[in-house]
Amino acid sequence: MNTPALKGSSLGRMERRWGLLLSSPYLVGLVFFAAGPILFSWMIGFYRWDNISTPRFVALDNWTRLLADELFWKSLANTAYFVVGTVPTGVVLSLLLAMLVNRPLRGMGIFRVIFFTPVVTSTVAVALVWAWFYDPNYGVLNYLIETCMKLFGRQPPDPVSWLNSPRTAMPAIMAMSVWKGLGYNMVIFLAALQAVPRHLHEAAELDGAGVIRRFLHVTLPAISPVVFFVIILSLIGGFQVFDQVYIMARDGRPANSTMTLVYYLYKHAFQFLEMGYASVIGTALFLIIFTVTLSQFWLQKKWVHY
Amino acid sequence: MGPLLKTTMREQNGIADGFASYIMLSIVAVAMVFPFLWMASTSLKTLDGAFQYPPTLLPKTFRIENYSRIFDSVPMGPFLFNSFKLVILNVVGVLLSCSMAAFALARLSFPGRRVVFGGMVTTLMVPYQVTIIPVFILFQHLGWKDTHYPLWVPAFFGNAFGVFLLRQFFLGVPRDLYEAGLVDGCTPGGILFRIYVPLAVPALTTLGVFTFMNSWNDLLNPLIYIDTLEKMPLTAGLSFLQTQYGSNWPLMMAGAMISIIPILIVFFFAQRAFIEGIATSGIKG
Numbered sequence: 001m002n003t004p005a006l007k008g009s010s011l012g013r014m015e016r017r018w019g020l021l022l023s024s025p026y027l028v029g030l031v032f033f034a035a036g037p038i039l040f041s042w043m044i045g046f047y048r049w050d051n052i053s054t055p056r057f058v059a060l061d062n063w064t065r066l067l068a069d070e071l072f073w074k075s076l077a078n079t080a081y082f083v084v085g086t087v088p089t090g091v092v093l094s095l096l097l098a099m100l101v102n103r104p105l106r107g108m109g110i111f112r113v114i115f116f117t118p119v120v121t122s123t124v125a126v127a128l129v130w131a132w133f134y135d136p137n138y139g140v141l142n143y144l145i146e147t148c149m150k151l152f153g154r155q156p157p158d159p160v161s162w163l164n165s166p167r168t169a170m171p172a173i174m175a176m177s178v179w180k181g182l183g184y185n186m187v188i189f190l191a192a193l194q195a196v197p198r199h200l201h202e203a204a205e206l207d208g209a210g211v212i213r214r215f216l217h218v219t220l221p222a223i224s225p226v227v228f229f230v231i232i233l234s235l236i237g238g239f240q241v242f243d244q245v246y247i248m249a250r251d252g253r254p255a256n257s258t259m260t261l262v263y264y265l266y267k268h269a270f271q272f273l274e275m276g277y278a279s280v281i282g283t284a285l286f287l288i289i290f291t292v293t294l295s296q297f298w299l300q301k302k303w304v305h306y
Numbered sequence: 307m308g309p310l311l312k313t314t315m316r317e318q319n320g321i322a323d324g325f326a327s328y329i330m331l332s333i334v335a336v337a338m339v340f341p342f343l344w345m346a347s348t349s350l351k352t353l354d355g356a357f358q359y360p361p362t363l364l365p366k367t368f369r370i371e372n373y374s375r376i377f378d379s380v381p382m383g384p385f386l387f388n389s390f391k392l393v394i395l396n397v398v399g400v401l402l403s404c405s406m407a408a409f410a411l412a413r414l415s416f417p418g419r420r421v422v423f424g425g426m427v428t429t430l431m432v433p434y435q436v437t438i439i440p441v442f443i444l445f446q447h448l449g450w451k452d453t454h455y456p457l458w459v460p461a462f463f464g465n466a467f468g469v470f471l472l473r474q475f476f477l478g479v480p481r482d483l484y485e486a487g488l489v490d491g492c493t494p495g496g497i498l499f500r501i502y503v504p505l506a507v508p509a510l511t512t513l514g515v516f517t518f519m520n521s522w523n524d525l526l527n528p529l530i531y532i533d534t535l536e537k538m539p540l541t542a543g544l545s546f547l548q549t550q551y552g553s554n555w556p557l558m559m560a561g562a563m564i565s566i567i568p569i570l571i572v573f574f575f576a577q578r579a580f581i582e583g584i585a586t587s588g589i590k591g
Contacts, residue, residue, distance in 0.1 A: 022410040030429065
């Protein structure tokens with residue numbers, strides 16, 4: 001308690017004791033699983049270490065190697081491609097979906113639950129079934145394309161090997177990722193939409209604003225902080241993509257076209273046992289996420305209304 | 307135009323609108339559900355049935371044996387046991403440690419409180435990949451490689467999201483209740499478990515289901531720590547199944563079905579906690 005009369009009293013002493021006692025597990029966790037490791041990972045970056053012999057100090061070698069590593073730049077480009085391909089589509093589609101389920105119609109609860117189902121199931125399980133969709137010979141996707149083409153009297157194209165061609169592998173993974181994440185963002189948007197004061201809409205309607213203008217001038221400004229929040233979350237999540245790449249395109253196949261930063265880190269740390277170099281990749285990932293997030297915070301001043 | 311005419315027009319619009327909405331909602335719903343239907347259908351097909359062209363939604367011959375065969379092909383029993391064990395330990399650990407720290411931050415004044423709070427806010431922003439290597443080295447030195455400890459012990463030391471979520475909730479509980487508890491001779495620990503925890507059931511449920519989901523669905527950590535197949539939890543075990551039986555789609559879909567059924571059951575009973583939990587806190591699964 002903060003009242004000065006209680007400082008030094010038995011009550012204050014009890015509170016201090018209990019405060020330390022109750023927070024001590026988390027404090028230990030902070031030191032050993034969060035703050036300590038963050039500092040330690042900067043440090044290992046200056047060493048060459050195979051996880052067995054004694055670490056050898058190599059100063060900035062890992063960093064210069066990183067800058068010259070073509071595969072690092074390739075995985076950075078792939079990750080950026082993934083982010084650019086999934087974040088805007090995901091945000092727009094989930095906002096549309098949220099507006100759709102925000103209508104006061106019967107049975108909306110069921111639709112919300114259905115749209116949310118992909119979010120709770122593991123990426124591994126759904127990535128497996130999507131990989132099966134993409135199967136070049138027996139997959140449903142090629143079958144659907146063929147059927148549609150025939151329906152319009154066109155010659156069906158040759159079956160595409162979605163996950164085996166460098167051009168289509170990443171987009172195929174992106175499509176699955178957008179599908180999986182829609183429900184999550186939808187729920188956040190839904191909460192925001194329901195918080196928009198009704199009288200704002202009514203006033204705009206009385207002023208003769210149509211649906212589109214009401215959306216642009218009433219809804220969008222009102223929910224812009226939440227749009228910003230969802231963009232930030234999606235960006236951070238996008239840069240950390242791993243599970244679906246691991247399942248659908250092991251080891252960056254084909255031709256490293258799906259190698260992402262986290263996969264590259266995983267590979268160096270736990271397959272090549274280059275702890276120092278992998279730590280540098282991790283630090284670079286952190287710096288990239290940090291810079292992108294920061295730039296979004298700077299950009300938001302131009303479009304987010306608080 | 308009289309007010310009467312205007313209302314009827316609006317009503318007509320409403321009906322047409324509702325109809326269009328239902329059509330669009332149904333299309334999206336099909337796109338969302340279809341992969342799961344396909345998973346279920348393939349899991350019941352024979353190998354020939356799965357490789358039939360054109361594909362059919364309903365299996366021509368039902369083969370439920372895929373589900374028993376999978377228990378012979380991979381250690382499915384241990385996978386399931388490990389997953390449930392890890393989920394229970396993680397949920398208990400996270401709820402206990404996070405509610406304790408959150409209560410201390412929300413209601414008690416003690417030395418180091420600012421440090422704990424600052425540390426929480428800072429680590430909230432750091433991606434977990436940054437800590438993954440140092441934590442791996444730590445656990446390796448403790449001799450915990452190829453054991454389950456790295457997959458549940460950290461839960462008992464809390465995490466920034468959980469502490470933050472519960473702290474916000476506890477701050478909303480009237481302070482009077484804390485003071486009344488003190489007057490009645492309760493210790494702060496007693497007040498936490500007898501008054502605050504029962505009041506925080508919605509927030510604890512949200513944190514609990516998210517912990518359940520993250521632990522059940524985790525792939526990277528088991529891949530890093532577990533070498534012995536029998537010690538794998540189910541989700542990581544599935545990725546092993548894939549490397550072994552990569553083209554046996556019926557078998558893999560049966561495995562995927564087994565792995566999603568528990569989480570779907572939890573989701574069915576706790577949808578509100580899932581959906582409202584995200585809406586209010588945005589914690590990422």
